[in-house]
Amino acid sequence: MLPVLDEEKVRNRIAKRIALEFDDGDVVNLGIGIPTLVSDYIPTGIEVVFQTENGVVGAGPKPEVDDWRFIGAGGRCLTLLPGSALVSSEVSFGLIRGGHIDYTVLGALQVDEKANLASWWIPGKLIPGMGGSMDLVTGVKNVIIATSHVNKKGEAKIVKDCSFPLTGVGVVSMIVTEYAVMRFIESKLVLSELAPGVTVEDLRGSTTAEFEIAKEIIIMKGCEDE
Amino acid sequence: MLPVLDEEKVRNRIAKRIALEFDDGDVVNLGIGIPTLVSDYIPTGIEVVFQTENGVVGAGPKPEVDDWRFIGAGGRCLTLLPGSALVSSEVSFGLIRGGHIDYTVLGALQVDEKANLASWWIPGKLIPGMGGSMDLVTGVKNVIIATSHVNKKGEAKIVKDCSFPLTGVGVVSMIVTEYAVMRFIESKLVLSELAPGVTVEDLRGSTTAEFEIAKEIIIMKGCEDE
Amino acid sequence: MAKKRIKPVLTAKDAVKCISSGATIMVGGFNYGGIPYSLIKALVESEVNDLTLISNDTAYEDVGQGSLVKNGQVKKVIASHIGLNRATQNLYNEHKIDLELIPQGTFVEKIRAGGFGLGGFLTPTGIGTEAQNGKQLIDVGGREYILELPMVADVSLIRAYKADQNGNLIYFGTNRNFNPTMATAGKIVIAEVDDIVVSGEINPNDVVTPGILIDYLVLKEDTYYASRT
């Protein structure tokens, strides 16, 4: 049985783990939802450059007083750090598509074992549009998926084949859930980290994608000081 | 017999005539050679916006003291008028190709009766490259050719078929020489103005392109106060 | 009709008179930011309808171009995201409007291609997804791309920070977004601005949109969203 965690813990554990992936100077785009929290957990000594697809390169935290002339992709106000730049959407997506962004962290409806991502629409529900997500997964060097391991009905989100409309084909580099870290290595999904109290068997029960086990599985980074 | 004119007079007559084509506010790109002189003859009361393909929108005359950080397409220093803008080559050629420039004035090696232009290379001579000329003739709304009526060997430059490599196909709107003004109207070349002392017969003798005669031929504008 | 060298400054109401029912309009803005609020308000108060609206998102139900949709003046929306505007989503669901969804990077690139005279471009974005439906795929060097075609409008409504009398524009903060690109792709381009200064006051090195693209200037009239523009 997988441990039961409250939603707050799920979200923060995922965000915290992802924040450990970056090197100083990496350019990082954060999607809405859990990905937004990642910026709260960047380790001391590491400074990453946050990019927002609506035109900020070098975004800082939320300001004390809102100024709506500076917003992020999710529509929340942000600050600019010294050394930031403002660009048009045309240039912003040029940077994204052109491979000039190191990481994008996005949520998911489903990720499948072929590294396909479905994240923008559940058919039958109102259609929201793909926004910038398809460009991000196509152009950004590393696509990290931040997601709860199963959906609210308890169904697997890491699946054999995405059934929802795709955001991109073969685009995912890494999946971080509250229970595990998995990476696509040479087109294969590989489990490399497990959260405390989670076994490979537990995980297989909630994962319909086939996955391999890394030679050495470690305890999910960032959990040690929870 | 066509009147013999000195080169100075040829150049200035052509430039002066072309300068009468513009309305206030027109955006005009001038090539090198005779076209450069056009800016000297813009009538009082008309202000045109001079664009250079290397990134100036709103160029003014040559400065008293050269500042090489402000040059035109021909490499000469220029000034900026109030209300000018500096753009990259990428944007400049976007403006050109996108139809945002009203006129380009260019020299020619040959223009033919199908409005084709050859202007960038005489095979057998060293190759200079087409520079921005192909983009200009393709994208700018009106292409005015400023050229002596015949070449230095006395051969026709307004010909049946261009024999030199083309700059563009069917792109020329108007030809101004020291002897005549001709326009392409519904894909036909039409003579509309003649310089003093020039007859239609004289012109046919130095023009191998077929051309029609406008209902009313007037004396070439700008010649009256020579 | 050629654009004027010194740009006419109009009220929002007069400026939008060049938009007829059935027209295709582009409207700048991303979420709350950089929307030409006054121009949209004037359009909402007009009799114009059957519009095709090209806008990245349709803002919110009662905000900016969102209210144009909610008000039933739009027959077709071309956007990358409509998830913030329930009215757009519902009207589409009820088959009362047409909808074309385009990935955001492709959306802005199509506008640039339209404004800059390209016949189209090849993008890797959307390969293997619904975004490629009905589009030509072209193989270059063993990789497949979608051929995307240019997009233009009858009228572009854009939002900038300052204009000079010649219509040169600069932008502020994240209000820039789609505005400079849309300024290249409308047969008529109307810029709503905070301020109009005399020519020479904007440093030519800082100009983002050259004035030759602009037809009319409108000083912002809407105070409700003042803090958001």
Next chain:
Amino acid sequence: MAKKRIKPVLTAKDAVKCISSGATIMVGGFNYGGIPYSLIKALVESEVNDLTLISNDTAYEDVGQGSLVKNGQVKKVIASHIGLNRATQNLYNEHKIDLELIPQGTFVEKIRAGGFGLGGFLTPTGIGTEAQNGKQLIDVGGREYILELPMVADVSLIRAYKADQNGNLIYFGTNRNFNPTMATAGKIVIAEVDDIVVSGEINPNDVVTPGILIDYLVLKEDTYYASRT
């Protein structure tokens, strides 16, 4: 290798050490303007040869990248215009260098496509001329276009006015030209500048080239052409 957040400031000599013989380099500049003179000088003084040079024009025989050609370090030139540099013309005529001539608007757009991740674009420029030779033509809506492919380089050498420590760049006058576009399309990008200021001194609204594109900064060392840069 990821680019640094705070950009290393190198001498021209050290900066060009990342260029190996046989490399493809892009060099900014139009005529005299906006050429990274110091970087070129360092390259001329190096042992590097067999370069493929992507540059709008090859300046003059003894000016900027022109001297690189004259010096025999270039095996292929990709440009729109070489008419000002007799050395380039003669070497081509004598079959000592390869030459690819591209219309100027297409030239810069190919670089943008390379830098911005497009697979190509369709242009009307050059249809019916030698510029279409060997290229695929594509019909869109009854009009024919040339399919042009992206262009990138191992190293881009660009010239800007000011940089901040994060590598954000602004340009001055007509020295901008091809530099901002080339900054997107080199695996390594070296910017030669007049001045390096602390981060925060360049207004984010004014930045033309975001620093994330830049690898190294070099303060201009060449005084001969000081007035021209």
